[in-house]
């Protein structure tokens with residue numbers, strides 16, 4: 218099913234297209250359906266904006282990482298293989314919030330991780346990056362503790378967790394870590410940052426790499 222059709226299906230509260238005599242109630246449904254699609258389109262524009270910022274600021278390579286936002290009818294998440302600085306409607310999939318679904322086949326392979334985070338925490342947006350300094354630290358430390366003032370104050374420590382790409386083990390370890398922490402680092406892999414919206418998740422992902430860079434340069438760079 219084309220991606221946008223899956224959005225329409227999710228917003229299709231009843232089949233008003235085949236009703237030749239629209240009632241007031243069916244008109245309201247059409248308006249609600251239109252509003253749901255507009256909300257999804259606006260969210261995709263936001264995902265595109267922050268995807269570009271992630272790549273432009275070196276927080277991840279274009280080919281790596283994924284972004285998701287909790288929507289009215291599920292989770293909007295980037296497709297597998299999506300370039301984060303080239304996100305448009307064709308690169309975003311709507312998947313079920315609570316269970317696997319058909320669209321999982323073309324959604325990011327990390328969809329189970331995002332789904333587990335939404336299930337277990339208060340997150341409304343999740344950003345996953347392959348930020349180089351965070352990845353480097355995750356290979357030499359068991360927990361990443363910011364020593365810069367902003368990271369120490371606003372980010373807090375980031376547990377280093379284990380699990381293969383998109384695995385149940387990674388979904389479990391990341392979601393457990395994000396109950397009490399804003400971000401964590403999958404060992405040798407990358408950062409998972411949560412937020413109450415996409416902007417909040419972006420700020421956390423940005424702080425995660427900045428704090429990792431400062432810590433790496435100070436603690437390990439002098440050896």
Ligand SMILES: [Zn+2]
Nearest residue numbers: 282345406407
């Ligand atoms: Zn990854």
